[in-house]
Amino acid sequence: MGYRTTIAGSLPKPGWLAETGKLWPQWRLDGADLAQAKRDATILAVSEQTQAGIACCSDGEAARVHFVHGFLEGLEGIDPAAKVRRGIRNDRYEADCPSIVGEIRRARPVHLDEARVARAFAPGALKFTLPGPMTIVDTLYDGYYRDRKRAAFAFADALNAEMRDLVAAGVDTIQLDEPAFNVFFDEVEAWGIDAIDRAFDGIAARKAVHVCYGYGIEANIAWKRELGDAWDQYAHIFPFLSRSSADEISIELAGSRVPPGVLARLTGKDVAVGVIDVATDAIETPEQVAATIDLAAQYVPRERIIASTNCGMAPMARDVANAKLAALVAGARRAGISPDSGGRDRA
Numbered sequence: 112m113g114y115r116t117t118i119a120g121s122l123p124k125p126g127w128l129a130e131t132g133k134l135w136p137q138w139r140l141d142g143a144d145l146a147q148a149k150r151d152a153t154i155l156a157v158s159e160q161t162q163a164g165i166a167c168c169s170d171g172e173a174a175r176v177h178f179v180h181g182f183l184e185g186l187e188g189i190d191p192a193a194k195v196r197r198g199i200r201n202d203r204y205e206a207d208c209p210s211i212v213g214e215i216r217r218a219r220p221v222h223l224d225e226a227r228v229a230r231a232f233a234p235g236a237l238k239f240t241l242p243g244p245m246t247i248v249d250t251l252y253d254g255y256y257r258d259r260k261r262a263a264f265a266f267a268d269a270l271n272a273e274m275r276d277l278v279a280a281g282v283d284t285i286q287l288d289e290p291a292f293n294v295f296f297d298e299v300e301a302w303g304i305d306a307i308d309r310a311f312d313g314i315a316a317r318k319a320v321h322v323c324y325g326y327g328i329e330a331n332i333a334w335k336r337e338l339g340d341a342w343d344q345y346a347h348i349f350p351f352l353s354r355s356s357a358d359e360i361s362i363e364l365a366g367s368r369v370p371p372g373v374l375a376r377l378t379g380k381d382v383a384v385g386v387i388d389v390a391t392d393a394i395e396t397p398e399q400v401a402a403t404i405d406l407a408a409q410y411v412p413r414e415r416i417i418a419s420t421n422c423g424m425a426p427m428a429r430d431v432a433n434a435k436l437a438a439l440v441a442g443a444r445r446a447g448i449s450p451d452s453g454g455r456d457r458a
């Protein structure tokens with residue numbers, strides 16, 4: 112047996128593609144040059160994961176400006192230029208958010224180009240991430256539906272259409288990123304899981320949901336300081352996620368105050384355990400990574416554990432991110448389990 116390895120989603124964008132160290136960077140190029148540079152950066156992201164020994168590669172998210180806004184740019188019903196500054200994640204921080212101005216429609220594929228490129232270069236399983244319906248709604252200004260649930264279901268249908276094209280292109284795992292789940296527990300129960308199930312309806316691929324405490328940006332670090340010694344967010348939402356159609360739940364554990372016992376509340380799911388902390392540039396040692404895996408294994412059956420990162424690494428320096436990928440794989444190996452068995456042996 113062996114631990115599968117993957118990453119939560121993003122890697123840092125190369126400096127020739129976009130501004131570095133930013134969550135909402137400016138592109139360095141435009142037009143056809145930008146499109147080609149995005150493909151080249153996608154090849155590089157897959158190559159760096161493969162070189163590190165990551166079994167299930169992601170596309171690296173180099174082709175999208177931001178993990179939510181990249182998908183939105185391809186939809187009808189959104190005006191990306193009509194930015195409204197609003198507090199997101201229950202006013203944790205402010206962001207300039209595009210506006211919903213009409214019925215949401217996905218008239219054409221949004222991410223198919225980079226999915227095809229990633230598929231061509233990934234030797235094993237390929238994971239593709241998309242923003243979840245609740246997180247999309249929470250990262251927009253809604254001047255049309257004026258109802259978070261209705262808007263979320265409109266996005267769920269757009270996501271479903273996108274997923275069908277991605278799966279047809281050979282994507283093995285589709286992951287919905289739902290950091291908003293850790294903030295809006297009542298909405299998770301009332302409609303958040305239903306929206307995810309609607310997005311995944313009829314999708315013939317492995318289905319994952321990622322819920323984290325966010326990128327390692329200052330606003331999130333400050334928020335985490337307020338959450339006390341034992342973060343209880345997962346305890347609220349894991350029972351609901353256990354009833355969802357997802358096969359795999361991706362969570363944050365390394366360097367966090369998540370009480371590991373809460374993992375026992377995720378029943379019947381594979382768990383992509385964050386063993387790499389994205390909120391610090393300090394490189395984990397293989398021993399630390401192995402210890403985090405072993406901690407999770409006290410509450411999750413070993414065969415259900417996948418070693419992963421806590422969250423995306425988009426705002427990091429590339430050398431730091433690459434060193435962390437190497438640590439992830441070395442740690443999984445040190446835990447006594449081959450890190451390279453996960454490519455095609457997913458359940």
Ligand code: ZN
Nearest residue numbers: 323325422423
């Ligand atoms: Zn995350």
